[in-house]
Amino acid sequence: MALVTSLSVRTDQAKIDRIDPNLYSIEQVLNMLGEDELIHSIAQVDLGKAKVGEDLIFKGYTVKDGKKSKRISTYFVCTDCHNTTREFDDASSEDPADRLHYAKENGLPFLPGSTLWGIYNRETFYNDDYVEKYGDLVTNARDSLANAVQLCSKYCSSGRYIEDWELEAIMHYFKKNELHLSDIVIPDKDKFALVEGNLNQSQKENLAKSIKGAYRQAYSATFMETMDRNARPYGEGGDAENGKLIYKKACMFCHQNKRVTYLHLDDGKLSGRFLWRNRKKYSDQSIYQIVRHGTYSKTGRKQYMPHYTKEKMSDAQLNDLVAYIKQIAKR
Ligand code: HEC
Ligand code: HEC
Known part of the structure; x- marks a missing residue:
């Protein structure tokens, strides 16, 4: 009996070991499980556009036809306030102590904005109290990544609204840095279920829920008063x-x-x-x-x-x- 159990575990494990989690994007897996498509979904990343997006995010401009494009802002670049890499060991955490620990271990700054890493997989932006700071502007940005980028380009960066080609490039950069199964921690039983397939509707829903709980779909934002x-x-x-x-x-x-x-x-x-x-x-x-x-x-x-x-x-x-x-x- 014990032998049979351990044998079957071994074969399941072998199947799992054969799948390379880097190849499975979270978006792909969630679509497979019947979740709604992301509003900003991009089917195939264009690496040329992603490179332009990277320039815009790190330098505020790119070089187009041999000429420097107009800066998004004279005062800031996106990376003054946002990191672009992972900020937590556990992608589902938003605990500031965990974030500082990770920053220390990985040589990152400790910034007021959320990381742009994994933002492609987020569903809401400028959450909670940000409506106090940006009012109606937030209403349009809350469930639209493209509008959130526009809000930040114009207001957070003290810059300007960006042009369509710039926005598209930034979205391709985000897609390039989307989350994969390898970025999150899910229980072995969920991995087994993914490999085995053949799931009924409610199993699919539960699995999707479990995966979505393993990274942040939104970062909370609680404003604090100046302490007395x-x-x-x-x-x-x-x-x-x-x-x-x-x-x-x-x-x-x-x-x-x-x-x-x-x-x-x-x-x-x-x-x-x-x-x-x-x-x-x-x-x-x-x-x-x-x-x-x-x-x-x-x-x-x-x-x-x-x-x-x-x-x-x-x-x-x-x-x-x-x-x-x-x-x-x-x-
Ligand atoms: C993302 C960049 C950024 C970070 C991070 C940051 N600051 Fe600032 N800080 C600024 C800017 C920009 C101003 C506005 C000053 C100006 O007009 O140039 C400012 C203003 C200030 C002022 C007020 C200056 C005045 O005369 O009114 C103080 C004090 C200050 N910062 C302290 C801090 C401290 C302490 C920290 C760390 C917790 C910090 N800052 C983190 C960018 C930053
Ligand atoms: C001076 C600081 C600053 C600069 C510069 C800045 N941002 Fe932000 N950004 C913020 C803050 C603060 C938020 C509030 C929400 C958060 O990140 O948690 C934010 C939010 C965002 C969000 C929504 C994030 C979320 O999960 O809610 C996006 C997308 C974004 N910024 C993109 C950009 C891009 C692209 C640029 C460069 C063109 C940029 N930002 C420049 C400070 C900044």
């Missing part, structure tokens, strides 16, 4: 080592040598004292306010700082950051 002055822990009990990581991967990523702003911040005493001195305020100079509210772009001063939602920086992480600022201010 009397409730601020000012680094008390915080982990300054962790704070150092956040400072370097978040604040210095944009502020060092005034990369995208007039304000230079580094890990020296001057920067530390500036931030520590203003910690009790309710103004942009206070770390408690700037992290939660950012700044707004206005005519004449288009650079602005995007805020960190609760999912992008927890209050505990903010406290770690303040603990580190206190340390550099006092040294």
Whole structure:
């Protein structure tokens, strides 16, 4: 009996081992299971277009017929606020502690926007509280990746709406970086079911649900109020080592040598004292306010700082950051 069981497990395992999960896109598998097609579905990626999309995302322009195309924004490129690779060991997580851990292990910055990796497989955008920031603009972007890209090109980037060929190129770049079975963790029984096929309707639905639960179809966004002055822990009990990581991967990523702003911040005493001195305020100079509210772009001063939602920086992480600022201010 035991032998038979282990034999059959072996053959199932052998079948699984034969399928290369890299070859199976999540989109393909979900279609096979009878799920609705993605609105922005692209049947076949065009690598030439994807390369142009990559230029636009990393540099803000491409070279077309020997000429530089018009920049999307003079102030930002997409990668100032979004990573383009995986940000979590487990693709279904959105826990900021997991995200920082992964950033540390993989040398990534810790940014206010969600990663563009796997965005092709997402179904909703600018979720939850983003409607407070962008109002009606969000209504059109919420379930349309193309409109989300337009919103971000014009408003988040302080740039312009992009042209059709640019949008198409970016969508092909997203398709090229779509999720595959190898990117997610699903139980062995689901893999068996996929290999065996022959599923009835309800089995298909359950399997699709399980697969969709293994990556994020949407990133939550909870806006936070500036913490009350009397409730601020000012680094008390915080982990300054962790704070150092956040400072370097978040604040210095944009502020060092005034990369995208007039304000230079580094890990020296001057920067530390500036931030520590203003910690009790309710103004942009206070770390408690700037992290939660950012700044707004206005005519004449288009650079602005995007805020960190609760999912992008927890209050505990903010406290770690303040603990580190206190340390550099006092040294
Ligand atoms: C100054 C910061 C900033 C820049 C520059 C920026 N974005 Fe964003 N973007 C954000 C923030 C903040 C959000 C809010 C939602 C999120 O990512 O969690 C967002 C959201 C998005 C979303 C929806 C993501 C989701 O899962 O909800 C897309 C798509 C997007 N941006 C594409 C782009 C592209 C393409 C560019 C470059 C042309 C760009 N962004 C430039 C900050 C930025
Ligand atoms: C995505 C880029 C980006 C990140 C990340 C970022 N900032 Fe900013 N920050 C800006 C920009 C742009 C401004 C607007 C200043 C300007 O007008 O040039 C700004 C403004 C500020 C200001 C207000 C300056 C003033 O005089 O009003 C402070 C303070 C500040 N940032 C601190 C921080 C800290 C602390 C962090 C880390 C948690 C951080 N920033 C992360 C881009 C960023």
